[in-house]
Amino acid sequence: MFKDIVRIKVIAGKGGNGCVSFRREKYVPKGGPDGGDGGKGGDCIIVVNPHLSTLSHITDGQVFKAQNGEDGKGKKMHGADGKDVIIEVPKGTIVIDAETNKVICDTAQVDRFVVARGGKGGLGNWHFRSPTNQAPTYATKGEPGEVKELILDLRIIADVGLVGFPNVGKSSIISKLTRATPKIADYPFTTKEPVLGVIGYKDKRIIIADIPGIIENASKGAGLGLEFLKHIERTKFLILVLEIVNNPINQAKILLKELKKYNKELLKRIRIVVFNKIDLLSSEEEINKEELEKELAKLIKPKPKFFYVSALLGINIDELKEGIIEIMEQGN
Numbered sequence: 001m002f003k004d005i006v007r008i009k010v011i012a013g014k015g016g017n018g019c020v021s022f023r024r025e026k027y028v029p030k031g032g033p034d035g036g037d038g039g040k041g042g043d044c045i046i047v048v049n050p051h052l053s054t055l056s057h058i059t060d061g062q063v064f065k066a067q068n069g070e071d072g073k074g075k076k077m078h079g080a081d082g083k084d085v086i087i088e089v090p091k092g093t094i095v096i097d098a099e100t101n102k103v104i105c106d107t108a109q110v111d112r113f114v115v116a117r118g119g120k121g122g123l124g125n126w127h128f129r130s131p132t133n134q135a136p137t138y139a140t141k142g143e144p145g146e147v148k149e150l151i152l153d154l155r156i157i158a159d160v161g162l163v164g165f166p167n168v169g170k171s172s173i174i175s176k177l178t179r180a181t182p183k184i185a186d187y188p189f190t191t192k193e194p195v196l197g198v199i200g201y202k203d204k205r206i207i208i209a210d211i212p213g214i215i216e217n218a219s220k221g222a223g224l225g226l227e228f229l230k231h232i233e234r235t236k237f238l239i240l241v242l243e244i245v246n247n248p249i250n251q252a253k254i255l256l257k258e259l260k261k262y263n264k265e266l267l268k269r270i271r272i273v274v275f276n277k278i279d280l281l282s283s284e285e286e287i288n289k290e291e292l293e294k295e296l297a298k299l300i301k302p303k304p305k306f307f308y309v310s311a312l313l314g315i316n317i318d319e320l321k322e323g324i325i326e327i328m329e330q331g332n
């Protein structure tokens with residue numbers, strides 16, 4: 001099952017205790033203090049694994065516990081440090097402290113981050129010898145490790161997001177633009193989790209996200225919309241996909257309203273409007289392109305580029321790809 005949010009507990013290792021010990025050697029009646037320090041407790045570390053694309057490998061409530069540091073020993077022996085525990089996540093995962101609701105780290109920016117620090121080891125009595133006290137009989141205890149409840153919240157990072165009603169052909173488009181093979185079927189909400197595809201050109205990669213369809217009131221939680229709208233928040237630009245035969249202006253109005261309610265910054269990111277399923281028109285004359293574009297240009301500022309495609313038959317898909325590359329080039 002696809003998962004993009006989980007709650008976990010991290011327990012860093014406790015530091016090992018310092019040791020109280022005195023040298024015992026033959027013929028040396030009163031050996032000095034030689035208790036070693038305790039080892040440091042292991043850390044809990046979030047690490048990005050570029051091969052992961054979901055959080056499905058982590059169970060809700062899973063506990064990640066790092067090893068405790070070992071106690072110090074006689075003969076000034078330092079206890080071993082506890083082993084760290086690594087929590088692998090896909091890039092784009094945000095780590096939130098469940099208690100304070102504060103973002104601890106965002107893996108869009110960093111690939112490795114210590115989320116819970118292991119405790120320091122205690123000091124052995126060897127440490128405390130001094131001219132006035134040559135036989136200290138005390139050592140300090142290891143410090144406890146940090147313990148936290150965390151929420152891991154994946155927000156996919158794609159360059160481009162496809163936004164549209166269910167069943168308009170978003171997955172079909174991504175399957176033609178890239179080598180991604182999302183499920184395509186003639187019913188709404190076929191896509192239940194974001195699917196990423198890659199357009200490669202020169203030495204660059206453009207990542208495109210196909211997200212589940214958005215319907216009216218998605219921003220309030222209707223359909224699958226709300227939980228997936230967050231995935232388009234981090235895209236550089238958006239492509240609005242409209243079904244040409246199904247009152248595209250009306251579709252656009254509802255989609256724009258939902259985007260705006262969720263985060264009005266998203267509106268500014270629409271750079272391309274795709275009219276899909278042009279093969280269903282009996283003739284090109286059936287639609288008035290000029291009128292359509294004029295209406296949409298009133299709704300979307302700055303004026304987007306328009307493409308008339310058939311994902312089913314592969315019509316104008318290359319042109320769309322060129323258009324996407326061009327916009328990415330301008331942005332860089």
Ligand SMILES: Nc1nc2c(ncn2[C@@H]2O[C@H](COP(=O)(O)OP(=O)(O)OP(=O)(O)O)[C@@H](O)[C@H]2O)c(=O)[nH]1
Nearest residue numbers: 166167168169170171172185189190191213311312
């Ligand atoms: N005639 C025609 N049918 C198409 C075209 N593109 C997609 N379809 C069909 O429309 C249906 C929905 O296509 P999908 O690609 O699954 O649509 P989607 O937007 O990803 O749908 P959801 O994942 O449910 O939001 C499928 O039966 C496709 O074969 C097209 O250009 N022309």
Ligand SMILES: [Mg+2]
Nearest residue numbers: 170171190191
């Ligand atoms: Mg789909």
